[in-house]
Every structure is written in C-alpha cells, then in structure tokens.
Amino acid sequence: MHPVMLYGANGYTGKLIAAEAARRGLKPVLAGRNRDALDALAVPLKLTRRVFELNEPDEIDRNLDGIKIVLNCAGPFSRTCAPLLEACLRKRVHYLDITGEIEVFAHCHHAHNRAQHEGVVVFPGTGFDVVPTDCVAAMLKQRLPDANHLVLGFEAAGGPSPGTARTSVEGLARGGRARIDGAVVDVPLAWKSREFVREDGRVRSAMTIPWGDVYTAFVSTGIPNIETYMAVPMKTIKRARHLRRLQWLLALRPVQAYLQGKAARTAGPDQQQRESSGCQIWGEATNAAGKQVALSLVTPNGYDLTVSASLGIVDHLLAITPKGGYYTPTMLMGAAYVLGLPGVRRVGQA
Known part of the structure; x- marks a missing residue:
C-alpha cells in the first residue's frame, strides 16, 4: 500500500x-x-x-x-x-x-x-498559501481576542512558478477581493496601498491582492474585516490600477489563452534563487477601540x-x-x- x-x-x-x-x-x-x-x-x-x-x-x-x-x-x-x-x-x-x-x-x-x-x-x-499567514492571523487573534480588523501582508522574492503565474493571470480578470463585515466582496485591482517595514529597516510599498486568507483567516479567527497585501514596487501598483479599465478585456477567452500560454513558459526560481531569496510576513489586528497588535515573520523562499x-x-x-x-x-x-x-x-x- x-x-x-x-x-x-x-x-x-x-x-x-x-x-x-x-x-x-x-x-x-x-x-x-x-x-x-x-x-x-x-x-x-x-x-x-x-x-x-x-x-x-x-x-x-x-x-x-x-x-x-x-x-x-x-x-x-x-x-x-x-x-x-x-x-x-x-x-x-x-x-x-x-x-x-x-x-x-x-x-x-x-x-x-x-x-x-x-x-x-x-x-x-x-x-506558503496560506500556512504562514494563517498562523500569523491566529497568533494575533490570541493576543487580541476582540479584534475586528485584520491586515496581512507578505513579500516574496525569487519569481513565480508556471502554476502560480497561470493562477495570477486568471485572477486579473476577476479583480481584487477583501472581507468586509464578514462577507467576501469584489474590490478593484490594487484597491488599497500602504507600506510595511522590512526587518532590515527598508520600507516597502504594497497593494491589496485577492490572497487566500481573505477566505481562510475568517474561518480560522472569525475576524470580519480582512485585507491582504503583497509588497511590490510603486510602479507595479500604478500599473495594476491602470489595468482596471481593461479588466473586461482580460476576461476574454483569446486574451486569457494568450496570457496563460506566456505564463506556462515561466521557469520558476532555481535552487540558487530559492536559497538566496526569503520572504517576510506582516500581520496587524485592531479592535473597535483602536488597540492594535502586530507580528512579523521571516521565512525561507515560499x-x-x-x-x-x-x-x-x-x-x-x-x-x-x-x-x-x-x-x-x-x-x-x-x-x-x-x-x-x-x-x-x-x-x-x-
């Protein structure tokens, strides 16, 4: 067996x-x-x-x-x-x-x-989707049991695999997602942006993306408002916001087929790239009174x-x-x- x-x-x-x-x-x-x-x-x-x-x-x-x-x-x-x-x-x-x-x-x-x-x-x-972020969410919930807002963010270096790239192409046509008052709702691409501070002190810009924790962190913690961010350059945030006007085009089957074909040719990071590129996870939970707790992790390549x-x-x-x-x-x-x-x-x- x-x-x-x-x-x-x-x-x-x-x-x-x-x-x-x-x-x-x-x-x-x-x-x-x-x-x-x-x-x-x-x-x-x-x-x-x-x-x-x-x-x-x-x-x-x-x-x-x-x-x-x-x-x-x-x-x-x-x-x-x-x-x-x-x-x-x-x-x-x-x-x-x-x-x-x-x-x-x-x-x-x-x-x-x-x-x-x-x-x-x-x-x-x-x-990596969604073990470290789910654990951060649950640890924050333990520290602030009455939290009603959760922010999760990550920075992942090294480049995507073909499967991740193809999934991202599918997601472009759908737009963004967030959890608001307990419900998963559609929001625009790069709906919100903000900054996170790396362990080395560098500040990274980030934008909201439809990461899986929008669904799973609510199941794990019951926190009704959840935003998930990915650290990217500011030019990427601006580009994503420009794509909002083309979202209808990205959903067309021929366009999806073309983009999926390009994504499938992505090589993914080799061993040296993985070993030299780690990730950082950020989490913040806030309650109705404005009290906030935060936690950050460093992890290997995703x-x-x-x-x-x-x-x-x-x-x-x-x-x-x-x-x-x-x-x-x-x-x-x-x-x-x-x-x-x-x-x-x-x-x-x-």
Missing part, C-alpha cells in the same frame, strides 16, 4: 515535494497526466507513478485505490480541485492541496458536512516553505486518526505550526 499520492508531481512545486518526500523515505505515488514527465521523475527517485486525467470519475477512483492522502499540486486548482475532491470523498481519502485561490477554499469549505460524514480531511492551502509545510501536514495525518471535515492550517496544526518549520522565525528574535 502506498499511503500518499502527489497529483501534479511533474509540475514545478510537485517535483520539489517529490524529491524531498523521497529523501525522507515517504515513497509517495507520483501522479498526473504526462506519462513521459512522470517517468523522468519517478525512475531516478525510485518511486511508483500512475498516469490519469481528471475527466473520468471512474478512472480517478481506480487510481486512488490503496491511497490514504492525496496532495494535489496541479494548478490552477480552479480546474483540478473539484474532480479530485469528489473522488476523495467517494473513496474516503484525505484531500490536501497547495492552492491560494479563494474560490477553491470556498468550494472545499462547502464540502465540510459531507467530509465530516465520510471521515475525510479536506485541507486546501498546505503551503516554494521551500511549501515543501516543508505540506510534508509536515502529511506526516501529521499519517500519525493520527483525524476527524473528518474542512480544515485551515491552524485548525489542524495549531497557531504555532509555522514557527516549527525550517528557517522560520519571528522578526527581532533568533
């Missing part, structure tokens, strides 16, 4: 997770659509592979025989989550993925009651954190008998989970 399957194992992040899993002796089944790419990955790692697409439920079910946990690494997850999640619920297999897509979090959350009934853990967002966070969650699920249902990172792993991952520390602390 092979307890773990990595679907989309031949993608950028999937390869990183597969290699580290093999190094740890986990021996996951590598799965996806591309037989040649899977063979090229599985043979040197001495791992089993299964080749299947996601358009035939019976085929997915057959390939989940003997599997306890699926970790879906095949983005955009707006296309791969639903069929894999349905199969996992039918086969009583725990479903994990590394998404950052708000609609995917919502789709998974809507499966909570069924997952409870089937004893299946449904846990999207096991990587892709390296995705590997360690996801495999830590896999190990945890293999070691326990969890109750079924939808989980955010802190609901299953606790608010301090990120602090135990390699290379993560609070700003100002060793």
Whole structure:
C-alpha cells in the first residue's frame, strides 16, 4: 500500500515535494497526466507513478485505490480541485492541496458536512498559501481576542512558478477581493496601498491582492474585516490600477489563452534563487477601540516553505486518526505550526 499520492508531481512545486518526500523515505505515488514527465521523475527517485486525467470519475477512483492522502499540486486548482475532491470523498481519502485561490477554499469549505460524514480531511492551502499567514492571523487573534480588523501582508522574492503565474493571470480578470463585515466582496485591482517595514529597516510599498486568507483567516479567527497585501514596487501598483479599465478585456477567452500560454513558459526560481531569496510576513489586528497588535515573520523562499509545510501536514495525518471535515492550517496544526518549520522565525528574535 502506498499511503500518499502527489497529483501534479511533474509540475514545478510537485517535483520539489517529490524529491524531498523521497529523501525522507515517504515513497509517495507520483501522479498526473504526462506519462513521459512522470517517468523522468519517478525512475531516478525510485518511486511508483500512475498516469490519469481528471475527466473520468471512474478512472480517478481506480487510481486512488490503496491511497490514504492525496496532495494535489496541479494548478490552477480552479480546474483540478473539484474532480479530485469528489473522488476523495467517494473513496474516503484525505484531500490536501497547495492552492491560494479563494474560490477553491470556498468550494472545499462547502464540502465540510459531507467530509465530516465520510471521515475525510479536506485541507486546501498546505503551503506558503496560506500556512504562514494563517498562523500569523491566529497568533494575533490570541493576543487580541476582540479584534475586528485584520491586515496581512507578505513579500516574496525569487519569481513565480508556471502554476502560480497561470493562477495570477486568471485572477486579473476577476479583480481584487477583501472581507468586509464578514462577507467576501469584489474590490478593484490594487484597491488599497500602504507600506510595511522590512526587518532590515527598508520600507516597502504594497497593494491589496485577492490572497487566500481573505477566505481562510475568517474561518480560522472569525475576524470580519480582512485585507491582504503583497509588497511590490510603486510602479507595479500604478500599473495594476491602470489595468482596471481593461479588466473586461482580460476576461476574454483569446486574451486569457494568450496570457496563460506566456505564463506556462515561466521557469520558476532555481535552487540558487530559492536559497538566496526569503520572504517576510506582516500581520496587524485592531479592535473597535483602536488597540492594535502586530507580528512579523521571516521565512525561507515560499516554494521551500511549501515543501516543508505540506510534508509536515502529511506526516501529521499519517500519525493520527483525524476527524473528518474542512480544515485551515491552524485548525489542524495549531497557531504555532509555522514557527516549527525550517528557517522560520519571528522578526527581532533568533
């Protein structure tokens, strides 16, 4: 029996997770659509592979025989989550993925009651999206239980993977998102901007983006107003605001196809780029009286954190008998989970 399957194992992040899993002796089944790419990955790692697409439920079910946990690494997850999640619920297999897509979090959350009934853990967002930010949100909630406003921000260097780039292209057509009075609402691209201070004292401009915590941090903390920011140059903020007028154009199928094609050719950061480019996370929670608490973390490159966070969650699920249902990172792993991952520390602390 092979307890773990990595679907989309031949993608950028999937390869990183597969290699580290093999190094740890986990021996996951590598799965996806591309037989040649899977063979090229599985043979040197001495791992089993299964080749299947996601358009035939019976085929997915057959390939989940003997599997306890699926970790879906095949983005955009707006296309791969639903069929894999349905199969996992039918086969009583725990479903994990590394998404950052708000609609995917919502789709998974809507499966909570069924997952409870089937004893299946449904846990999207096991990587940089949204483990460190969810932990920051939960730690701030512990410090300020009556917080009613949450700001989360991050700076991620090193460049995107092809999957992340394609997801970003899809998101351009939708615009921004924020949580206001408990509801996820549409807002313009680069709706708000502000500044964050790095550990080295440098000030970084940032703009709101539709990061997954708009959905998940509310589930984890109950804080009704949530804004999520990404640190970018001011010229990027201005460019994003100019794109508001072209949003209708970005949604057209030929334009999306062109931009998706360009995004798919993104290489993603190599090992040297990942090792030399870390991330910083910022969080601020405020209550109705204006009291504010803040917390900041320094982490490794987001892709390296995705590997360690996801495999830590896999190990945890293999070691326990969890109750079924939808989980955010802190609901299953606790608010301090990120602090135990390699290379993560609070700003100002060793």
